[in-house]
Amino acid sequence: MSGGHDLLIAGGGPAGLATALHAVRAGLDVVVAEPRRAPVDKACGEGLMPSAVRALSAFGLEVPGHPVTGIRYIQGPRQVQAEFRHGPGLGVRRTDLHSALHQTVVDAGVPVLPLRVGAVQQDTTGVSVPGTSLRARWLVAADGLHSPLRRSLGLEVKTSAAPRYGLRRHYAVPPWSSYVEVHWGPDGEAYVTPLGPALVGVALLTARRAPFSIQLESFPELAARLPQEAAVTAVRGAGPLRQRARTRTHGRVLLVGDAAGYTDALTGEGLSLAFTGAEALVTNVRRGTPSRYETDWRRVTRRHRLLTELLVRARQQPALAPVIMPTAARLPRLFAAAVNALA
Incomplete structure (x- = not known):
């Protein structure tokens, strides 16, 4: 049996929606399956690197937010x-970003079905979803950090590294900087992202299991700027952050975004990588070279994966962790080069 859509995208987060937009522009017939109603929130640092801002601009999207320099x-x-050398980044609420992407996909005529895809059946010409009439030549697994499809296909790779988690909360205080600030503490990092005239997001990355308020006490100078009464959202968490996939291609299933593998949020590139991976995936489907997607994914994510892995490993070594920040301060040009290599 053949026919159906060109692409069925399982997951309507930023990675899946970006894939849908690239697919429409490539002239492909695409459908998105996403059981959650838009907008979908997520524990996220909410800072877009300049490359992600450029990707949104290429889609014709203008997302409300605060410039990040x-x-x-x-x-x-x-x-x-270090300042970004090639245009600003953007601090943007995850819900605002998702709303803009979702609406653009709907406006492009892509059906977004309220359906969860947890398992699929493959044959030589396509992929079917059991219990439905859905069929496509290719299935895109864009179902997130803990991808059920990655797990059902046996593509999970267990890791031995200590798990790290993310916690995020918003505070109704005016941003005191146009930079994303990364505060280094004894057990983790605190990211402060300007999101609007009177709003900042605070994301904590840590291996320590403790409530947000307790973790924030490890950053006394930062905590002093964030009175409890200024908190305007509940704490949202995510993790374990490190997730590995054996491969990005499995028959007629292609993995993208966090489902394709995730190292850590330490360098803040998750959305940039999702957009880059989406473009690489669609490019290979369009030109009939899906087997090259794995190679292309590895190539476009290599710099990020190497730098992030190096930094996370150093962070988890008791002898190295205390010298990361002093070394960056002593070598500002090297720090600037690293920031802009990732940006």
């Missing part, structure tokens, strides 16, 4: 910062 590391009295 660079990255600043802070540890006690030490600081080092």
Whole structure:
């Protein structure tokens, strides 16, 4: 049996929606399956790197947010910062980003079905979803960090590294900087992202299991700027962050976004990688070279994966963790080069 759509995208988050937009522009017939109503929130640092901003602009999207001019590391009295050299980033609420992407996909005529895809059946010409009439030549697994499809296909790779988690909350205080600030503490990092004239997002990345308020006490200078009464959202969590996939292609299933594998949020590139991966995936489907997607994915994510892996491993070594921030402060040009290589 053949026929059906060109692409069935399982997951309507940013990675899946970006894939849908690239597919429409490539002239492909596409449908998205997403059981949650838009907009979908997620524990996210909510800072878009300049490359992600450029990707949104290429889609014709204007998302409300706060310009981000660079990255600043802070540890006690030490600081080092680097400006983005090729245009600003953007601090944007995850819900605003998702709303804009979702509406653009709907406006492009792509059906978004209230359906969860947890298992599929493959043959030589396509993929079917049991219990439905859905069929497509290719299935895109864009179902997130803990992808049920990745697991059902046996593509999970267990990791031995200590798990890290993310916690996020918003505070109704005016941003005091146009930089994303990364505060280094004894057990993790705190990311402060300007999101609007009177709103900042605070994301904590840590291996420590404790409530947000307890974790925030590890950053006393930051906590002093964030009175409890200024908190305007509940704490939202995510993790374990490190997820590995054996491959990005499995028969007629292609993995994208967090489902394709995730190292850590330490360098803040999740959305940039999702958009880049979506473009690589559709390019290969369009030109009839889906087997090259794995190679292309590895190529376009290599710099990020190597730098993030190096930084996370150093962070988890008791002898190395205390010297990361002082080293960055002593070598500002190297810090700036790293920031802009990732941006």
